[in-house]
Amino acid sequence: MAPLCACGCGEQIQLKPRHRCPTKGVPRYIQGHHPNPLRRFYSIVRAQGLLLTRDICRKLRISETQYHRLEAAGVFPQPRRWGCLPRPGMRVFAPANVARLRAALRKMLHGGGR
Ligand SMILES: [Zn+2]
16 A cells, blocks of 8 residues: 555555655655645744734735835834744734734824824
8 A cells, every 4th residue: 555645635645666766765745745844834923823924914905015115114113023944034913013003004194193
């Protein structure tokens, strides 16, 4: 019986003639089922109840480019950074920050005086 894919999907690895080669052997994963370190990072952040830049932008209805522009202009405060290689310094946000960012965005759009 062919071994199962190591990702946990339950599918069997299709044995091919080249898998008899002693230097390569049978692969551990089906092609494309290898764990993605970035995806693992994002799921750790989301499991802690934190939001990523993409989630914040979706809530504020602005693009990520616009977010970075406003952050560089000082409209938005510097967010908390988290991560390690291969992705150090990811921006992470607590859900409570959304209201503050939305207020800063509104103030910038409509002016502080009115
Ligand atoms: Zn798999």
